[in-house]
Amino acid sequence: MTKTLLLLPGDGIGPEVIGEVRRVAAALWPALTLEEAAFGGAAIDAEGAPVSDATVARAKAADAVLMGAVGGPQWAGVARAIRPEAGLLRLRQEMAVFANLRLALCFPALADASPLKREIVEGLDIVIVRELTGGVYFGQPRGIAALGGGKRRAVDTQVYDTDEIVRVARVAFELARKRRNLVHSAEKSNVMETGVLWREEVTKLHAADYADVRLEHILADNCAMQLVKAPKQFDVILTDNLFGDLLSDEAAMATGSIGLLPSAALGAEGAPGLYEPVHGSAPDIAGRGVANPLAAILSFAMALRLSLGRADLADRLEAAVTAALDAGARTPDIGGTLGTRAMGDAVLAALG
Ligand code: NAD
Ligand code: IPM
Ligand code: MN
Numbered sequence: 001m002t003k004t005l006l007l008l009p010g011d012g013i014g015p016e017v018i019g020e021v022r023r024v025a026a027a028l029w030p031a032l033t034l035e036e037a038a039f040g041g042a043a044i045d046a047e048g049a050p051v052s053d054a055t056v057a058r059a060k061a062a063d064a065v066l067m068g069a070v071g072g073p074q075w076a077g078v079a080r081a082i083r084p085e086a087g088l089l090r091l092r093q094e095m096a097v098f099a100n101l102r103l104a105l106c107f108p109a110l111a112d113a114s115p116l117k118r119e120i121v122e123g124l125d126i127v128i129v130r131e132l133t134g135g136v137y138f139g140q141p142r143g144i145a146a147l148g149g150g151k152r153r154a155v156d157t158q159v160y161d162t163d164e165i166v167r168v169a170r171v172a173f174e175l176a177r178k179r180r181n182l183v184h185s186a187e188k189s190n191v192m193e194t195g196v197l198w199r200e201e202v203t204k205l206h207a208a209d210y211a212d213v214r215l216e217h218i219l220a221d222n223c224a225m226q227l228v229k230a231p232k233q234f235d236v237i238l239t240d241n242l243f244g245d246l247l248s249d250e251a252a253m254a255t256g257s258i259g260l261l262p263s264a265a266l267g268a269e270g271a272p273g274l275y276e277p278v279h280g281s282a283p284d285i286a287g288r289g290v291a292n293p294l295a296a297i298l299s300f301a302m303a304l305r306l307s308l309g310r311a312d313l314a315d316r317l318e319a320a321v322t323a324a325l326d327a328g329a330r331t332p333d334i335g336g337t338l339g340t341r342a343m344g345d346a347v348l349a350a351l352g
Contacts, residue, residue, distance in 0.1 A: 006062040008039035012281025013291035014068025020293035020344035040070025040084035050087025064307035069281040097265035100132040104251035109325040113256035130244025172238035173210040182235035257333040259292025262299035320350035
């Protein structure tokens with residue numbers, strides 16, 4: 001059966017890395033239908049909004065959606081509600097992809113590419129399960145109010161309902177069962193009400209349905225420290241939207257570069273997933289053709305496995321990435337000199 005992947009290249013290095021996904025997809029699965037829509041700043045410029053209603057509808061109708069990245073200094077002055085990042089938040093919410101699986105895997109060939117010592121990162125294989133459609137990113141009230149006399153007040157609201165915690169925790173426990181059977185649940189129950197509720201609900205769910213999985217509660221600040229000190233102690237890290245954003249960038253550096261980290265945002269069984277490299281639009285290197293396309297290519301592999309029913313092709317593609325790295329292919333972020341396209345060539349060559 002033919003499947004449809006909607007590509008949302010977006011801004012900055014987004015179109016550069018998605019270009020390599022296009023080439024890889026054409027080689028790996030020529031019958032896959034690739035669609036494309038404007039997203040982020042590019043969509044603000046072309047359509048007046050960072051994600052149009054039509055694009056949201058196409059995303060929901062596709063089998064999977066793969067984005068590049070959004071944002072950049074060009075849109076810094078745009079009202080917050082229609083900034084590029086707001087388009088991504090709207091898409092996540094409309095697609096109801098509440099569980100974001102961010103993979104931090106240290107490729108054997110890259111054990112010396114991390115700023116952390118080889119022995120600390122060699123063999124690292126972590127999944128961060130980040131809650132993606134709730135918490136302080138979406139909580140009301142929020143805004144900036146004038147208090148008079150030139151004084152202003154900003155408010156963000158961190159809020160979680162029990163069902164939002166339980167459904168994402170379930171994803172983490174199910175995943176752990178297929179891996180090394182260990183979940184660290186990271187929150188700030190020592191200072192935050194949402195942290196208390198998070199810990200209570202995770203504990204309850206664990207006792208009821210997942211007592212066979214090892215569960216450790218960890219305060220999120222200590223989790224950040226442990227990720228640098230001894231990241232291999234982790235298997236699955238379950239955490240909220242904001243902590244997950246921070247911890248995944250940190251985990252990325254253990255693998256060598258954020259240009260390597262793929263992710264899958266998943267919702268209800270059978271609904272299309274949203275696949276996102278963890279990195280942003282990287283304005284500092286955009287337009288130079290030097291961005292690492294592997295996070296995007298590996299996100300495509302996750303889409304093949306989790307939304308497109310082609311685990312066989314996902315295996316082949318991941319093996320090709322490993323082989324390309326084994327053969328010495330390196331973009332500048334991991335200590336080499338290859339450009340984006342040359343890295344794509346290396347993966348294509350390894351695909352055979
Ligand atoms: P960033 O991830 O874009 O860049 C951080 C650093 O990592 C930069 O030095 C960049 O050059 C480097 N980097 C990122 N991706 C790389 C790649 N594939 N290859 C090599 N190096 C790479 O984060 P930032 O600079 O804080 O944010 C820039 C813009 O991107 C902001 O507008 C932000 O809101 C947006 N952003 C978007 C997403 C997304 O679309 N999913 C994610 C994060 C940030
Ligand atoms: C990410 C990004 C996004 C987030 C922004 C661009 C909305 O940083 O996906 O990690 O904070 O979720
Ligand atoms: Mn982020």
